[in-house]
Amino acid sequence: MITPRRFRLRPDGPVAELRPDELDPATVELVVDGHPQSHVDPVDPTALRHDYVRRLAGVIDAMPPPGAAPLTVLHLGAGALTLARYLQATRPGSHQHVIELEPALVPFVLEALPLPPGTELRVHPGDAAEHVRQLGTELRGRVDLVIADLYRGTTTPAHVRSADFYASVAELLAPGGLLAVNIADDDGLPALRAQLAVLRPLFPGLAVTGPTSTVADARAGNTIVVASRTALPATLLPALRTAGPHPGTVADADDLAPALTGRTP
Template identity: 45%
Template structure:
């Protein structure tokens, strides 16, 4: 397999390398490690924010029940591998801007047998528009997000479009990467709260390392929203998500998320 690939869209070099710390593999883009994959155990997720996303998916449907998932951002397909392992028969769609990346990853790190995965190449928002009319049990936005992110992939209107792509009891998961101070998180949490209000939903949940939130440190935070989280007992859901970790964990319900956003 090729160990290095030039990505035409981003201009970066992509490499797949054995992990230095275990038997897994890592995808490196532009010199930075982006993803970790354990082919022997796809349910083992190293990165905390992805682990928190997986926890929400686990909490939103009975164990083993297949779901339809739209992944905006491919990476090394860590989360699609997890979904297939935990929910065989799930139908998954992945969108990535770099044409060469998915085939590069799949040739080096094959998916589990039986995986139903459709790969679309293009801009996430444009491909979402092309999928209009389709509904997903989960939509995962895991594209670089930060103050200098592509503006059309952030904000109230885009989040409204993502929520519209969900089934009535679906869940939207957004990876927010932010700098110290978490000002971008506050901005995007308010935008998602506004989109939720327009859609008749209660608001956004926040999942993160508790120390990161308490000290407003740089890092990755997950925002979650959708009908799947509109449960009769939000505190019970919060307790379930907290217990699942990884620890130290913080899980904020929509009221707590709004309060956090107001401080940022």
Template identity: 45%
Template sequence: MGRGRGRAEAVPEATGAEGRSHRQGPLAVRVDSGTAELKPDRDRPRAWQLLLDGAPQSLVDLDDPTHLGFEYQRRIGHLIDLAAPPGRPITVLHLGGGALTLPRYVAATRPRSRQQVAEIDTALTELVRTELPLERGWQIKVRGADARAVLERAPEGGADLVVADVFSGARVPAHCATVEFAALAARALAPGGRLVVNVTDGSSLAFARAQTATLLAVFPEVCLVADPAVLRGRRFGNLILVAGTAPLPLEELGRKVASDAALGRVEHGRALADFTAGAAAVTDDSAVPSPAPPPGVFH
């Protein structure tokens, strides 16, 4: 999960010392938006999990930036893979940065890609740049500003992919979950480009249903990817929404989701319309944040 709120100021281009972190043990640091913890992964010698106020945000393997340890990030990774022919550079706008796991994945799988990241927590970005540095030569620029503010200034038609992984704490902020926000993303996309949105919800799935209706109000093509248990409201979890003006790669995406160790289902068309259950699109005047995770969900 990325971060959406905090103080706004520019951050220089995020480059580092060839990904060579020398940290051996866990670290906890106070950043703008809470307490950031870096915990070593038990299975990978140079992999680190980032938590913010106890909520898992990112997993980075400095030896293998193509490793996506969280299931929701693997699903976004599938969409990065399907954004263009293999290896071709793309232009990506990431709204929410965290430990920059997805920008690392793009840089490693699509060399020479141009990427901009909106991460408002500048202290978090500085921590990540110091402890989990990026490889030299990766074209990743991080801006310390609100995600929607960056989206408002994005060049028209400039992005092949807009990835909205914006969280304030463990909740999607209201101003990044509206028709107006989706319209800004549509404006930023190049012809054939796609918007990918990570949301969290559970139980009645009221927020996820409303977000689906919101994207359907702006884009002609929308699909959703999630664990069947999450879709049935049996557990709190991530849902990935994909939107575009051109037909989506549903068959290829379905194959990739089916090949993952975590169960997943792709909903589209009538099934997706049924999922919305009559929910209304959300505007700036009616927006609310996503629901807070239930107690103990991260333990």
């Protein structure tokens, strides 16, 4: 069992805590300013607790080439590096980058929860919008998957859900590369509707996955938007449906209700 740790990330900044999970004390929860951020099983990095994280892992598993082939992945938002650990376990040798606003967060996490041996991860502390532009010189056209999970508390800052931001992200993607965005939402899914409106002009291929109660019934919850600069691979949606979690809904964005996507019926 991990010894609980608490650390203020900046003199006037948020407080991060690592503590044993109440349901399974052998696992660890990262909490920032009272908001649960990540869950890690130190023994088995493929054991994922949260629904939206399992759906993001499903995107990783569905990425071509299938199997254990390494990928180049950019994580926007670090948390406890749950998916970076998952990638090393399932696709060893992957080249990973993470952009994290709080410079002290990753060292705080890694002191208590080191990454699996062999993990190749570069950390870029600072604002995601600024670093995405800077990484263009190094990674333009080379990133297989961008995972966006950018939150301050319970909200995503406006400048990292804008068209300009996602245009910079799109430039990093390799041919066939994917963007996966975690969206936490209220009843009626206003955040998903707004995000689809921003992404549609930049990414012709768009799909949504999440709990059926959220995607189909527009109740509060998390959805994952998967976006591509070209048509989505034909194998992607069936693979996401099979991967779950269940009950879940996976749909091409064009098949969602016009009221949700902002399209004219």
